[in-house]
Amino acid sequence: MASPPDTSKTTKLERYNSYIRKVNSTKLIAASSKLLFRVTLLVALLLIFFFTINYPPLTSEKTFNNNIHTTTHNLLSSTIYGGGASWEKQVRHSSTPHRPNGLSVLVTGAAGFVGSHCSLALKKRGDGVLGLDNFNSYYDPSLKRARQDQLTKHQIFIVEGDINDTELLKKLFDIVPFTHILHLAAQAGVRYAMQNPLSYVNSNVAGFVNLLEIAKAADPQPAIVWASSSSVYGLNTKVPFSEDHRTDQPASLYAATKKAGEAIAHTYNHIYGLSLTGLRFFTVYGPWGRPDMAYFFFTKDMIQGKSINVYVTQDDREVARDFTYIDDIVKGCVGALDTAEKSTGSGGKKRGPAQLRVYNLGNTSPVSVKKLVAILENLLNLKAKKNVIKMPRNGDVPFTHANVSLALRDFGYKPTTDLSSGLRKFVKWYVSYYGIQPRVKKANEGEK
Numbered sequence: 001m002a003s004p005p006d007t008s009k010t011t012k013l014e015r016y017n018s019y020i021r022k023v024n025s026t027k028l029i030a031a032s033s034k035l036l037f038r039v040t041l042l043v044a045l046l047l048i049f050f051f052t053i054n055y056p057p058l059t060s061e062k063t064f065n066n067n068i069h070t071t072t073h074n075l076l077s078s079t080i081y082g083g084g085a086s087w088e089k090q091v092r093h094s095s096t097p098h099r100p101n102g103l104s105v106l107v108t109g110a111a112g113f114v115g116s117h118c119s120l121a122l123k124k125r126g127d128g129v130l131g132l133d134n135f136n137s138y139y140d141p142s143l144k145r146a147r148q149d150q151l152t153k154h155q156i157f158i159v160e161g162d163i164n165d166t167e168l169l170k171k172l173f174d175i176v177p178f179t180h181i182l183h184l185a186a187q188a189g190v191r192y193a194m195q196n197p198l199s200y201v202n203s204n205v206a207g208f209v210n211l212l213e214i215a216k217a218a219d220p221q222p223a224i225v226w227a228s229s230s231s232v233y234g235l236n237t238k239v240p241f242s243e244d245h246r247t248d249q250p251a252s253l254y255a256a257t258k259k260a261g262e263a264i265a266h267t268y269n270h271i272y273g274l275s276l277t278g279l280r281f282f283t284v285y286g287p288w289g290r291p292d293m294a295y296f297f298f299t300k301d302m303i304q305g306k307s308i309n310v311y312v313t314q315d316d317r318e319v320a321r322d323f324t325y326i327d328d329i330v331k332g333c334v335g336a337l338d339t340a341e342k343s344t345g346s347g348g349k350k351r352g353p354a355q356l357r358v359y360n361l362g363n364t365s366p367v368s369v370k371k372l373v374a375i376l377e378n379l380l381n382l383k384a385k386k387n388v389i390k391m392p393r394n395g396d397v398p399f400t401h402a403n404v405s406l407a408l409r410d411f412g413y414k415p416t417t418d419l420s421s422g423l424r425k426f427v428k429w430y431v432s433y434y435g436i437q438p439r440v441k442k443a444n445e446g447e448k
């Protein structure tokens with residue numbers, strides 16, 4: 001009988017091969033797991049990056065992180081507005097005038113300080129108002145939400161979106177034949193321009209151009225009234241500042257972008273027949289104001305017992321501003337809208353020369369920052385801890401003073417509120433809004 005074949009070697013070989021296969025497959029699994037892990041990690045990182053960009057943390061007052069807002073809100077707004085029948089109904093309803101020959105106004109920056117006041121004024125007299133605002137967190141967005149609540153009570157709808165969002169703007173103009181745009185959305189603040197220069201270019205230059213592109217292509221083209229700034233006078237020394245004075249020496253990037261806006265307005269008027277009115281606002285203050293402005297944070301810091309910096313010029317002279325009360329500014333904005341002529345073009349083509357205007361809207365009586373603080377001390381019934389320091393080289397100019405005779409001539413603009421009366425109203429609002437009780441009795445004295 002033949003002996004069975006010796007299989008021990010084959011078996012060993014097979015075992016070895018099977019071992020090698022196992023090792024290889026384990027290696028393969030390990031390698032694939034590693035690859036899978038890396039891919040997952042990459043996807044996770046990309047998602048984190050995407051969400052960080054799109055949903056920046058909402059920061060508290062005076063924590064400024066606006067540099068990516070334009071992009072953020074471009075992306076967000078398309079998901080927020082989303083179209084839809086009920087959204088369109090709100091858009092239509094809000095922008096429909098309720099008086100004969102009423103205006104239909106798109107107010108950009110409607111949740112902002114000047115925007116919210118103007119929206120209410122227009123709505124109250126029967127105009128249609130649709131708001132647009134990106135609710136960015138340059139300053140406490142909860143204040144913007146509170147302003148929005150006020151507007152909602154008066155049936156004003158604010159579309160949440162950015163002026164750089166072309167599709168959104170097109171959509172709005174598809175739905176509503178706006179007669180006017182009151183363009184107040186902007187990156188404001190003089191000193192912040194050194195921290196976040198690009199946010200100024202994004203909003204005040206790119207955003208403005210985007211809006212004008214939509215307006216020029218619209219049929220009918222709306223007339224546009226927009227916010228320029230007293231800061232365009234820059235280092236001009238002739239007083240009071242008049243519209244024909246030099247504006248080619250801006251002292252801050254903010255001023256430069258507003259000046260750029262004026263040049264851009266000229267171009268769109270010239271090429272496309274858009275009716276454009278720029279309003280140079282002079283340090284606007286009042287209830288529901290901006291927390292980044294000196295009168296506002298001085299009030300806050302003084303109440304909290306913190307010290308404030310009071311600037312003087314390099315040669316120790318007082319710094320002064322032509323502080324202008326919000327109600328006067330609102331009258332100016334409404335006057336400018338009412339006297340704005342129709343744009344002459346349509347569908348991107350100019351049909352004839354159109355109106356192009358620039359006006360100062362100031363108070364015509366500058367007050368020093370030192371005096372501003374003294375008024376606040378009196379209203380708040382407390383003594384400020386003042387650091388009097390030389391104005392840092394941060395874009396501030398030493399003084400402003402408006403000549404408003406053009407606005408008076410063309411739409412009867414006449415400021416009526418002096419700084420003490422205006423600040424009294426501001427302080428009254430401030431203590432009520434922030435629920436502050438002690439030591440501020442004087443703020444309410446003399447009020448009706």
Ligand SMILES: O=C(O)[C@H]1O[C@H](OP(=O)(O)OP(=O)(O)OC[C@H]2O[C@@H](n3ccc(=O)[nH]c3=O)[C@H](O)[C@@H]2O)[C@H](O)[C@@H](O)[C@H]1O
Nearest residue numbers: 188189229230231281282283293294309310311319369396
């Ligand atoms: O008219 C405008 O076009 C601009 O007005 C506003 O700018 P400004 O006139 O600079 O107001 P604001 O910052 O309140 O400073 C007021 C005063 O306080 C001084 N100031 C400021 C800060 C400080 O810590 N100490 C101080 O003395 C400071 O030197 C100044 O003298 C808007 O913010 C701006 O968006 C734009 O609209």
